[in-house]
Amino acid sequence: MRPLVADIDLDALRHNYQLACRCAPKSRSVAVIKADAYGHGALACAQALERDAPAFAVACIEEAITLRQGGVTTPIVLLEGIFSADELALVDVHGFWIAVHSQWQIDALLAATPSQPIPVWLKVDSGMHRLGFAIEEAAAIWRKLSAAPNVTALHLMSHFATADLQDSRYFNQQMARLQGLANELDAPLCLANSPATLAWPVAHGDWNRPGVMLYGSDPLEVANDITQQLQPVMTLRSEVIAMRELEEGEPVGYSGRWRAPRRSRIAVVACGYGDGYDRHARDGTPVLVNGQRCAIAGKVSMDMLTVDVTDVPDAVIGSEVVLWGRASNGVILPVDEVARYCDTISYTLLTGVLPRAPRRYHGRSA
Ligand SMILES: Cc1ncc(COP(=O)(O)O)c(C=O)c1O
Structure with a gap:
């Protein structure tokens, strides 16, 4: 047999998840396992984290349904929400949580007739300029969603463009916009990705969304005491x-x-x-x-x-x-070191490992 394998250490995954939790003791951490858990195998990773993680995050409903079909009952949030209105029926059946970032998603949500209200994370664009509502329009949308019978557990969600960098100026601008809005609405927050979880306690919210750090990669421009405790998965x-x-x-x-x-x-x-x-x-x-x-x-x-x-x-x-x-x-x-020699980031190397390299799971959680 060809000797190439991707060995996955599920104990290291749990160690890294627990480290993310210890970084932010007042937050709950949703484990980001989109893109097949950054190439590690979403179902195996979800099963290994199920006892610890109160929720998982994926990009889309297909990824979430694969987890449900594998027997995962933990709440799952769709970070990009629905891609078409008919997905709401499946969201309802499986009890998924959804991000909403566009007006058409809100229109579809308010027009739907789910069997129970759907947990919603309202995505605001605080400076990433990718997905989400402008800060200026977010308050009105928030109030509308708060009053909607189809909506429950409403949270404000945003994403940082530069939390990995030493230069904090743009991060601080994003944070100031978000704090202004959160104070006005008294909204629960979900802001922090791995670098913000690791380096910016000010960004820790009711929920954080660590991803790449769970897999042992250090996302920070300059390593700190915590990133040195990450273990490769x-x-x-x-x-x-x-x-x-x-x-x-x-x-x-x-x-x-x-x-x-x-x-x-x-x-x-x-x-x-x-x-x-x-x-x-x-x-x-x-x-x-x-x-x-x-x-x-x-x-x-x-x-x-x-x-x-x-x-x-x-x-x-x-x-x-x-x-x-x-x-x-x-x-x-470290995969981060290999990535530097390839002029890329660990995310692309990890998600890029093809099925031709079989995943082989190890650890007490395997
Ligand atoms: C919306 C969102 N939240 C959280 C994450 C996790 O980010 P990271 O892997 O840097 O922790 C991502 C990753 O791309 C994301 O798109």
């Missing part, structure tokens, strides 16, 4: 399937991007962009071979990548290779 693991000895100057892989600067040993690893590993990985991108840091040498191919193991004499066919996560000897290669 996914380990993308494979093996060396062939070894090459190269003379100085000989190239490796497509277009010969990497040339041996000395006599070199190259390990060929079963993992490529056809598995979701980022083809933009530069020469020098770190990889663990037998738990030792090595560097990618040459362009990533569809099914394979190549690593300079000249300084790892015990690297042989069958040696363990960790693309990110925790090696068998305990050494950790």
